[in-house]
Amino acid sequence: MRLFRRRFKTPDGQWQTIKTWSVRVSVRGRVQEVSLGVRDRRAAEIEAGKLVQHAELDAVGAGDPFRKHRATPLATHIADFKTTLSARGVVKKYLADRIDCLEAFVEWANVKVLSDVDLAKASAWIADLKARPILTSDGQPTGVTLSPRTVNRHFQALRQFGLWLVRCQRIAFDPFAGLVPQNEAIDRRHVRRSFTPHEVAKLLAAARRRPLKLAEKQRTRAGVSEPKRARLVALGGARAAIYAIAVGTGLRRGEIARLRWCDVDLERARVSVTAASAKSRREQSVDLHPNLVEELKAIRPRGAPTTDLVFAKSVFPSIRTFWADLARARIPRVDAEGRVVDFHALRHTFVTWLAASGAHPRTAQALARHASIETTMERYTDVRLLDLRGTVAKLPVPTLDRRAKTRCAPTPAENPLSLPLSLSGATSLQLVAPRAQEPREVEDAPDRQASRKYAQGTATRMERVMGLEPTTFSLGSRLPEVVTPCSDATSGEASRPLSPPLSLDPRTANSIRLARELLAQAGSASDPTALIAAARLLLTPAEASDSGIARNGAG
Secondary structure: OEEEOOEEEOOOOOEEEOOOOEEEEEEOOEEEEEEOOOOOHHHHHHHHHHHHHHHHHHHOOOOOOOHHHHOOEHHHHHHHHHHHHHHHOOOHHHHHHHHHHHHHHHHHHOOOEHHHOOHHHHHHHHHHHHHOEEEOOOOOEEEEEOOHHHHHHHHHHHHHHHHHHHHOOOOOOOOOOOOOOOOHHHOOOOOEOOOOHHHHHHHHHHHHHHHHHHHHHHOOOOOOOHHHHHHHHHHHHHHHHHHHHHHHHOOOHHHHHOOEHHHEEOOOOEEEEOOOOOOOOOOEEEEOOHHHHHHHHHHOOOOOOOOOEOOOOOOOOOHHHHHHHHHHOOOOOEOOOOOEOOOOHHHHHHHHHHHHOOOOHHHHHHHHOOOOHHHHHHHOOOHHHOOHHHHHHOOOOOOOOOOOOOOOOOOOOOOOOEEEEEEOOOEEEEEEOOHHHOOHHHHHOOOHHHHHHHHHHHOOOOOOOOOOOOOOOHHHHHOOOOOOOOOOHHHOOOOOOOOOOOOOOHHHHHHHHHHHHHHHHHOOOOOHHHHHHHHHHHOOHHHHHHOOOOOOOOO
16 A cells, blocks of 8 residues: 555646545555545545555455445436336336435435435425425415425435335435324315216216307307217217216226227126226226216227227317316316315216215225225215215114103012012012022023922022111021912902911911001002011011021021
8 A cells, every 4th residue: 555646747847746645555466546535644544544444345245335335426326216217117207206306305405425315314304395385486485385295205205215225235224214204184285075976967968068069159150060060079978978987987087098999898898907007007907887888889980990099189188178077067176175176086986986885895995996995995985975874874773662661670470589578668678589599590491481480489588688687598498388479469369378377376476467467558468478577577586586487596
């Protein structure tokens, strides 16, 4: 390695020395002379040492693979990126938009080489775009900033360029990976709406009649000749057919314009979209409505070659022609809510009509030829044209008849295990058989009769009166044969007598007699279970123990 300063000879024969240092290195027999671009000798020695180190590492395959690309001008990388997109066959408009966004970033950030690009500069550029006002045709600011969708176009260009750099191994990491897209939902400037069936009918009628009406208005004196009248009628019919195909198939404007007769199968009612015409660059097909099949048969010329366009360029409506047809049909381009209608709104109408007809979302996605079902459901479906109220009305919601008598609980005859007990009309008690002693088969009783038979054998098991005394079941376990269920009090039938009769001492019998007299005043004298409960209430614990109605030793 040798440092030196280059010398050159001037036109007058004098030798002059360049102020910057250069280095001559030899790596594996290969001599190189490189200008270091520094004037200080110490700095030149450091740069020369790095150059020699990099050259030796590259010679053995251990060098930095990204060092050369970092020093390459950024314009060279953008040119290579453009070549890659062109080789992929993208649309020219898309390609020009991507390159314009990248060049705008390079100019704003004043970056020269790839090593100058970082996340901070990209974020500052996106922030500047968000605050940048829209200019008029004469360059005056309008006071309205760029929409989030426009800002996202520049964001997508940076992200795509960063991913391309990583895939091509020109940089170790994506410098734009930290950028976040803008939320387009909060500020949508161009919101399309779908046509109603009535508006579509008016648009087709206006497109069919407008060419002839316009010619008749312009030639009020001379009139319209028959050959010209026939051409104008055919022109109006072709425009109406174009709008009908757009709203009946969901084909895009460019796809309809490039449609040939060989792509239309009228026998199978299907239209094939070639990969060159499709947005996804894949072969696709769309089914035709029977009405569209008849319309295409009517407008097809006799003996027309299969390679001819279905709609010639001379009859295909331009944007201004579509606007004129809207005005003729008295359909506003912008509604009261700021939503617009254009030619692509016919495709939105097709998807909305699919949803309104009850088509499955996956079916709508397949017919719309979308890669994502979110695009079909969120962007192309106009919820306002759907019959939301009618859909809710179809739900099987049960009717609520307040006049019907609803029984919230079974009567005593249906469930003898739960009997109300009223004393002098002041206190309401309930006797419930203990759950621990109930067999599980009661839940599986096939009908009410079987449930009653089961209840007749288990009605004597009673729980204590809640809040009055401790739990005891001695009376039900020791006298299982003395209690029989009674008929429903509302049926008017007499209560069944106790069989066999109770064998009790005179004091207990007197207590039961007193209880019967008390219950007779409350209307429950026909209920033997209530009589025993009343007797238990009248007896003291010691008297109950002497009379044989002890409660498992509980005092």
